[in-house]
Amino acid sequence: QQQVKQSPQSLIVQKGGISIINCAYENTAFDYFPWYQQFPGKGPALLIAIRPDVSEKKEGRFTISFNKSAKQFSLHIMDSQPGDSATYFCAASSTGRRALTFGSGTRLQVQP
Amino acid sequence: NAGVTQTPKFRVLKTGQSMTLLCAQDMNHEYMYWYRQDPGMGLRLIHYSVGEGTTAKGEVPDGYNVSRLKKQNFLLGLESAAPSQTSVYFCASRTGAGELFFGEGSRLTVL
Numbered sequence: 705q706q707q708v709k710q711s712p713q714s715l716i717v718q719k720g721g722i723s724i725i726n727c728a729y730e731n732t733a734f735d736y737f738p739w740y741q742q743f744p745g746k747g748p749a750l751l752i753a754i755r756p757d758v759s760e761k762k763e764g765r766f767t768i769s770f771n772k773s774a775k776q777f778s779l780h781i782m783d784s785q786p787g788d789s790a791t792y793f794c795a796a797s798s799t800g801r802r803a804l805t806f807g808s809g810t811r812l813q814v815q816p
Numbered sequence: 817n818a819g820v821t822q823t824p825k826f827r828v829l830k831t832g833q834s835m836t837l838l839c840a841q842d843m844n845h846e847y848m849y850w851y852r853q854d855p856g857m858g859l860r861l862i863h864y865s866v867g868e869g870t871t872a873k874g875e876v877p878d879g880y881n882v883s884r885l886k887k888q889n890f891l892l893g894l895e896s897a898a899p900s901q902t903s904v905y906f907c908a909s910r911t912g913a914g915e916l917f918f919g920e921g922s923r924l925t926v927l
Contacts, residue, residue, distance in 0.1 A: 710858070713856065736914055738914075738915075740916075745920070745921075746920055746921075747820070747906050747908070747918030747919050747920050747921055748859070748906070748916075748918050749917075749918065750915045750916065753914075753915075793858060793859065797914065802847065802864060802866055802872070803849060803861050803864050803874060804861075804914075804916065805861075806851075806858040806859040806860075807858055808856055808857060808858040809856075809858050809859075
């Protein structure tokens with residue numbers, strides 16, 4: 705049972721554009737929503753994370769938007785760069801739960 | 817600071833053979849995990865451990881066994897490999913704040 709649904713599966717954006725990746729979750733007990741970035745041949749690495757007490761969190765060009773009532777959260781990459789080309793995973797967890805549940809991943813390609 | 821180290825990085829097995837993947841972390845983390853990554857499937861949890869001497873099943877534990885004899889090491893074993901176990905395997909350890917640190921992966925092919 706997939707508890708975190710991620711879309712799109714792949715995304716092509718021009719340099720300087722905005723990349724948007726969406727995730728939806730089912731478990732209302734989830735209270736921690738991170739995004740991981742993975743480059744080819746490497747393991748995923750934490751990019752940015754949010755808890756549901758805020759609706760938005762920004763770190764540099766990366767922003768998470770969170771909609772608790774819709775049970776959705778999204779990653780926005782402003783001024784996308786070719787170096788942002790990677791696979792992005794959303795994930796979710798709840799207090800007391802010992803592991804993250806990951807989405808299926810989005811392969812982002814930023815064209816120069 | 818090496819972080820999370822996985823060995824081997826690549827392995828080819830024949831159906832029915834056994835093998836062990838080793839994960840070592842030097843960050844003194846209590847929690848460790850084994851995930852498998854398949855195209856379009858994301859990262860699926862195989863087994864995890866919340867401390868030395870403990871293990872627990874994740875989403876897809878069948879066909880795998882694990883051991884955590886030492887805090888810094890988490891071993892993933894395949895007793896009788898099947899082609900369906902062809903995948904990239906990632907080990908991770910977790911900070912107290914919930915951040916996962918992943919190794920670089922072990923690519924396994926079962927013929």
